[in-house]
Amino acid sequence: MLLCIDCGNTNTVFSVWDGTRFLCTLRTATDHQRTADQYFVWFSTLMAHHKIPVEITECILSSTVPRVVFNLRVLCDRYFDCRPLVVGKPECLLPRPPRVDEGTQVGPDRLVNTAGAYNRHGGDLIVVDFGTATTFDVVAHDGAYVGGIIAPGVNLSLEALHRAAAALPHVDVSKPQRVIGTNTVACMQSGVFWGYIGLVRGICDRVRAEYDRPMRIIGTGGLASLFSQGDVLFDRIEDDLTMHGLTVIHQYNKDQGTL
Numbered sequence: 001m002l003l004c005i006d007c008g009n010t011n012t013v014f015s016v017w018d019g020t021r022f023l024c025t026l027r028t029a030t031d032h033q034r035t036a037d038q039y040f041v042w043f044s045t046l047m048a049h050h051k052i053p054v055e056i057t058e059c060i061l062s063s064t065v066p067r068v069v070f071n072l073r074v075l076c077d078r079y080f081d082c083r084p085l086v087v088g089k090p091e092c093l094l095p096r097p098p099r100v101d102e103g104t105q106v107g108p109d110r111l112v113n114t115a116g117a118y119n120r121h122g123g124d125l126i127v128v129d130f131g132t133a134t135t136f137d138v139v140a141h142d143g144a145y146v147g148g149i150i151a152p153g154v155n156l157s158l159e160a161l162h163r164a165a166a167a168l169p170h171v172d173v174s175k176p177q178r179v180i181g182t183n184t185v186a187c188m189q190s191g192v193f194w195g196y197i198g199l200v201r202g203i204c205d206r207v208r209a210e211y212d213r214p215m216r217i218i219g220t221g222g223l224a225s226l227f228s229q230g231d232v233l234f235d236r237i238e239d240d241l242t243m244h245g246l247t248v249i250h251q252y253n254k255d256q257g258t259l
């Protein structure tokens with residue numbers, strides 16, 4: 001079985017792929033101090049809880065946090081007796097290399113989203129991922145990542161408001177009933193909810209105007225469905241897009257004979 005690991009700046013997600021489907025998806029906070037032994041205790045306990053035997057033979061890993069890669073490598077080596085394929089490293093081949101300025105290190109999560117979205121939908125896409133940052137990835141007609149947009153993440157924006165202003169509390173993002181808030185929390189929620197909808201719509205409209213072909217928009221990340229309650233932002237919402245992309249890249253490397 002293939003273990004797919006998607007490590008973002010906030011959360012690290014493990015998904016077990018049996019070649020046909022994901023058997024389970026487990027989430028833990030990203031922490032570069034967590035050791036291989038700690039990962040294994042957490043992983044094996046939850047696998048036992050889900051009654052899934054731990055039979056990992058292969059692993060692919062994408063991490064936006066370079067420091068966590070070491071301990072995840074040790075996890076694979078020590079407990080699964082395999083070497084993980086690490087997206088973004090030279091030994092990990094991509095179906096299409098990104099076309100960006102020389103020396104640019106594209107976030108591996110964005111390369112993975114690109115591969116996953118192209119595999120499902122073909123090219124000419126905008127992938128919007130609501131993570132720690134909100135990223136927009138432009139996928140060309142041939143499946144290459146050709147650039148995009150990085151905006152502050154939803155929770156980051158709320159947290160920044162709370163930290164910078166003494167009278168503003170910590171609030172969770174949600175859809176407010178009205179645009180005009182009549183209390184502090186409602187005002188903040190409106191600013192973030194409707195502000196983000198304006199951000200996503202405005203950026204996608206401008207990308208479409210700059211791009212020379214019709215495009216489809218794919219939303220992913222836990223907050224995509226929340227924002228789609230306010231406006232028709234996406235042609236599709238796919239929560240498993242990053243995990244799917246990891247299986248696509250892993251299969252591609254197998255097909256190329258490098259694994």
Ligand SMILES: Nc1ncnc2c1ncn2[C@@H]1O[C@H](COP(=O)(O)OP(=O)(O)O)[C@@H](O)[C@H]1O
Pocket residue numbers: 007008009010011012130131132133153155173221222223
């Ligand atoms: N369904 C959801 N509802 C509310 N907040 C969410 C939801 N899904 C994720 N989040 C929040 O969005 C932020 C980014 O989460 P995540 O997608 O795991 O980011 P990353 O991939 O950068 O680690 C986190 O603060 C997380 O708590």
Ligand SMILES: CC(C)(COP(=O)(O)O)[C@@H](O)C(=O)NCCC(=O)O
Pocket residue numbers: 007008009010064105106107108109110130131132133134135150
């Ligand atoms: C933009 C990101 C911080 C998003 O990371 P995430 O929200 O998934 O934790 C990550 O993709 C990254 O570190 N990118 C490097 C710069 C780039 O993609 O151009």
Ligand SMILES: [K+]
Pocket residue numbers: 008109129131132242
């Ligand atoms: K992400």
